[in-house]
Amino acid sequence: MAIGMAEPTLTWNLARDVEELLRYRFMVHAFEAGTIVAVMAAIVGWYMVLRRQSFAGHTIAVMSFPGTAGAALAGLPSAVGYYLACGIAALAIGRARHAGTTAGRAGVGRSGESAAIGVVQVAGLALGFLFLSLYSGVLEQLESLLFGTFLGIDSAQVLTLLIVAIVVLAALAVVGRPLLLVSLDTEVARARGVPVRALDVGFLLLLGLAVAATTQITGALLVFALLVAPPAAAQVLTARPGRSLALSVALALLITWLALSISYFSPYPLGFFLTTLAIGVYVLAQLVGCASARAARERRPSATVARPPSTPSPLPFA
Amino acid sequence: MLSHEFIRNAYLAGTFVALACGVVGWFVVLRGQVFAGDALSHVAFVGAIAAAVVGIDERVGLFALTLGFAAVMAGLGRRAQADDVTIGVVFSWVLGIGVLLIALLSTSASGSNGLILANTLFGSIFGLSAGQSVVAAAIGFGVVLASLAIARPLLFASVDAEIATLHGVPVRALGLGLLLLIGAVTAEGAQAIGALLVLGLIAAPGGAALKLTSRPYLGMGLSAAIALVAMWGGIALSYAIPSLPPSTAIIGLAVASYLIASLLPRVPTIAL
Numbered sequence: 001m002a003i004g005m006a007e008p009t010l011t012w013n014l015a016r017d018v019e020e021l022l023r024y025r026f027m028v029h030a031f032e033a034g035t036i037v038a039v040m041a042a043i044v045g046w047y048m049v050l051r052r053q054s055f056a057g058h059t060i061a062v063m064s065f066p067g068t069a070g071a072a073l074a075g076l077p078s079a080v081g082y083y084l085a086c087g088i089a090a091l092a093i094g095r096a097r098h099a100g101t102t103a104g105r106a107g108v109g110r111s112g113e114s115a116a117i118g119v120v121q122v123a124g125l126a127l128g129f130l131f132l133s134l135y136s137g138v139l140e141q142l143e144s145l146l147f148g149t150f151l152g153i154d155s156a157q158v159l160t161l162l163i164v165a166i167v168v169l170a171a172l173a174v175v176g177r178p179l180l181l182v183s184l185d186t187e188v189a190r191a192r193g194v195p196v197r198a199l200d201v202g203f204l205l206l207l208g209l210a211v212a213a214t215t216q217i218t219g220a221l222l223v224f225a226l227l228v229a230p231p232a233a234a235q236v237l238t239a240r241p242g243r244s245l246a247l248s249v250a251l252a253l254l255i256t257w258l259a260l261s262i263s264y265f266s267p268y269p270l271g272f273f274l275t276t277l278a279i280g281v282y283v284l285a286q287l288v289g290c291a292s293a294r295a296a297r298e299r300r301p302s303a304t305v306a307r308p309p310s311t312p313s314p315l316p317f318a
Numbered sequence: 319m320l321s322h323e324f325i326r327n328a329y330l331a332g333t334f335v336a337l338a339c340g341v342v343g344w345f346v347v348l349r350g351q352v353f354a355g356d357a358l359s360h361v362a363f364v365g366a367i368a369a370a371v372v373g374i375d376e377r378v379g380l381f382a383l384t385l386g387f388a389a390v391m392a393g394l395g396r397r398a399q400a401d402d403v404t405i406g407v408v409f410s411w412v413l414g415i416g417v418l419l420i421a422l423l424s425t426s427a428s429g430s431n432g433l434i435l436a437n438t439l440f441g442s443i444f445g446l447s448a449g450q451s452v453v454a455a456a457i458g459f460g461v462v463l464a465s466l467a468i469a470r471p472l473l474f475a476s477v478d479a480e481i482a483t484l485h486g487v488p489v490r491a492l493g494l495g496l497l498l499l500i501g502a503v504t505a506e507g508a509q510a511i512g513a514l515l516v517l518g519l520i521a522a523p524g525g526a527a528l529k530l531t532s533r534p535y536l537g538m539g540l541s542a543a544i545a546l547v548a549m550w551g552g553i554a555l556s557y558a559i560p561s562l563p564p565s566t567a568i569i570g571l572a573v574a575s576y577l578i579a580s581l582l583p584r585v586p587t588i589a590l
Contacts, residue, residue: 054402055353062514114352115525119576121356122518126569129440129515133563142435147417221360222417224410232403269421275414282407 021264030150030217032158034256037217038226040165042252043172044210045227046245047203049235051183054228055114056093059121060208061223063089064215066128068145073135079160083212085124090208092120094201147271148219150260157216164213168206179203180241217256222271226252229278233285251281319557328443328510328553328564331451334458335503335510336519336549340542341465342503343524345496349476352521353402354391354497357409359504359520361387363513364416366438371419376438377453380508384501387412392494441512441565443553454506461502462542468495473534511565519545522572526579548572 011017022028048057064082071081096116132142144151172179182189182199190196214223234248259273266273319325346355362384369379387409394404420435437445446454475482475489483489500520507516527541552568559567 049403052402054406055356058353058356058406112525112528114350115347115521115528115576118352118356118517118521119525119573122515122521122569123573125514126518126566126573129512129563130566132436132440133566134561142439143420146439147413147420221413222410224406225414228403228406228410232407267421269417271417272414272421275411279407279411 017261021261026151026153027260027264029153029155029158030260031257033153033161034150034217034260035253036158036161036165037214038252038256039249040168040210041214041223041226042230042248043245044168044207045252046231046234046248047172047179047183048207049228049231050180051203053204053207054224055117056204057207057211057227058224059093059117059124060086060089060204060211061215061227062121062220063124064212064220065145066124066131067212069128069131069135073131079157082215083209086208086212087205089120089124090204091201093117094204096120097200097204098197144219146219146221147269148215148217148222148274150217150263150270153216161213161216164209168210168213171202171206175199175202217270218274219271222275225255225271225274225278229282230255233282236285236289255281319554323448324444324446325553325557327446327448327451329550331446331454331458331510332443332549332553332568333546334455334462335506336458336545337542338458338461338465338503339507339516339519340523340527340545341462341538342496342499343520343522343545344527344538344541345465345472345476345524346500346520347524347528349496351496351500352517353405355500355504355520356517357391357405358384358387358497358501359508359513359516360409361412362504362508362516363438364412364419365505366508366513367416367419367423367435371423377505377509380505381502383412384505385498388497388501389494392490392497437512438508439512439514440563441508441510441515443510443564443568444556446509450509454509457502457506461499461506464495465499468492469535469538472496511568515565515569518569518572519548522569522576523548526576529579530582544575545572548575 022031045057048054063085067082067085068078069081070085071078074081093116097113178189178194179199181192182194182196186196211223211227214226218225230251231244231248233251234244237247238244255274255277259270259277262273263270320329343355346352362380365379365381365383366376367379368383369376372379390408391405394408471482471487472492472495474485475487475492479489503520504513504516507519510516511519523541523544526544527537530540531537548568548571551571553564555567555571556562556564
C-alpha cells in the first residue's frame with residue numbers, strides 16, 4: 001500500500017468494507033477505470049476468442065511496452081506511445097494475415113501467420129529494449145508496465161478510457177453482426193458480399209485500441225485475464241451470442257472488482273489476483289460445461305442414437 | 319574483439335543456442351506452434367524469478383518450469399497441441415504468479431530485483447561466465463542432436479498426423495517431445511537473449527527458412543544458419559556500437575532475415 005496511509009483492515013461488515021475501499025480518490029479512479037476496461041475487454045475479447053486470435057491479441061498487448069518506452073525517449077505522453085504502437089502492430093498483423101491467406105491453401109496461412117505474428121512481437125520488444133537502454137530512467141516503471149497497477153490512475157486517464165471504450169463499442173455495435181458471420185464462416189460471408197478483408201483489419205484495429213486500454217490496468221503481459229478468460233468461460237457455458245456476451249461482461253466485471261478489492265486489502269500485487277481469479281473462472285466454466293454436456297447426453301439418449309456415431313461432441317479441453 | 323573473455327563466452331554459448339533455436343524453430347513454425355513457444359518463453363521468466371526467490375541456481379528454475387509447462391500443455395491438448403485459449407489462460411496465470419514472486423523478492427531480498435527483472439526479460443549474453451557458457455553450449459548441442467534424432471518421424475507426424483498414426487508413428491509422444499525441446503530451448507535462450515526475446519530466434523529463422531525452401535532438411539539447416547548468422551552478427555554489432563544492446567542487435571538481424579525472405583519470390587511451401 002501507499003506510504004503514509006493507515007493499513008486498511010477487512011471486517012465482516014460489508015458496507016464498512018466498501019466504504020473503506022472507496023475512501024481514497026485513487027481507489028475510486030481504479031474502480032472506474034477497471035469497470036470501463038472490463039466491459040470493453042470482455043466484448044472485444046469475445047470476438048477475439050471466437051476468431052482464435054489470442055496470439056495476435058497478446059502480441060498487440062506487449063507492444064504497449066515499446067510504445068511507452070519510445071514515448072518516454074521522445075518526450076511524448078505515454079498514452080500517445082502505446083496507442084500508436086498497438087495500432088501499428090494491429091496493421092502489421094493484418095498485413096501478415098492477408099499475405100498468409102493469399103498463399104493458397106488455408107493451412108499455409110495459419111502456419112505462416114503464426115510465424116509472422118511472432119516476428120512482429122519480437123521486433124517490437126527488441127525495439128522497446130533498445131529504447132529502454134537508451135533512456136535509462138524508465139526502468140522503475142518496467143514492472144508496473146508489464147504487470148499492471150491500479151495506483152496513480154487520474155481522472156484524465158479515466159476520461160480517455162471512457163472515450164476509447166465508447167468508440168470501440170460503438171464501432172463493434174455497427175459491425176458486430178457481419179463480423180460474427182465472418183468469424184463463424186468466412187466463405188459464406190464472402191459469398192454474401194460481406195467485406196471480409198476490411199472487417200478483418202478493422203477488427204484488429206479495434207482489438208489494438210481495446211488492448212492498449214486494457215494494458216493500463218492489467219499490464220502488458222496479463223491482458224488475457226480480462227481478454228481471454230471471461231469470454232472463453234462464457235462461450236463454454238452458452239452457445240447463444242447475446243447471452244454469451246452478457247455473461248462475458250459479467251464475469252470480467254466480477255474478476256476486476258474482486259481483484260481490485262482483494263489487492264487493496266493485501267500487500268500483494270493486483271496482477272496475481274486478477275490472473276488467479278481469471279483461471280478460477282475459466283476452470284469452473286470448463287467443469288460446469290463438461291458436467292452439463294454429460295447431463296444432456298444422459299437426458300436424451302435417443303438424440304445420440306439418431307446422430308451418426310462418427311461425430312462425438314468436442315470436449316472443451318480437446 | 320575475441321581477446322575479451324566475455325566475448326569468447328558469448329560466442330561459445332551463442333553459437334549452440336542459435337543452432338538449437340534454429341532447428342527447433344523450423345518445426346515450431348511448420349506446425350504453427352509459435353504461440354506455444356511464446357508462452358513457454360514467458361514462463362521461463364517466471365522460472366528465473368522463482369529461482370531467485372528460493373535462492374537456487376537460475377538455470378534450475380528455468381528448466382524446471384519450462385519443461386513442466388511443456389508437459390502440461392501437451393497434456394491439455396489433442397495430439398499434444400493445446401489450443402490457443404488454454405495456452406493463453408494458463409500462461410497468463412503463471413505470469414501472475416511471477417508478479418507475486420517479484421513482490422516477495424522485493425520484500426525479502428537485497429533490493430536488486432530491477433536488475434534481475436531486466437536481465438531475465440532481456441538477457442545478458444555478455445554477462446555469462448566461462449562455466450555457464452560451456453553448460454549452455456553442451457545443452458544446446460544436446461537439443462540439436464535430439465531434434466535431429468526425432469526429425470524424420472516428427473516431420474511425418476507434422477505433415478499428416480492421421481497417416482502417421484496408421485503407420486505406427488507415436489504422434490502424441492512426438493508432440494510432447496517437441497514441446498519439451500522448445501521448453502529446453504527457451505530456458506537456454508532466456509539466459510542469453512532474454513525471456514521476452516528468445517521467441518525471435520525461434521520464429522524468425524524458421525519462418526524465413528520455410529519461405530525459402532520446401533525441402534525439409536535443407537530448411538532445418540537454413541534455419542539454423544540464419545539463427546547463427548543473426549547471433550554472430552548481433553554480438554559483433556553490439557560490440558562495435560556500445561549503446562546497442564546485444565539482444566536487440568541479434569533479434570534485429572533475425573527479423574531482417576525474415577523480412578528479406580518475405581520479399582523474395584515464393585517457393586511452394588510444405589507448411590501445414
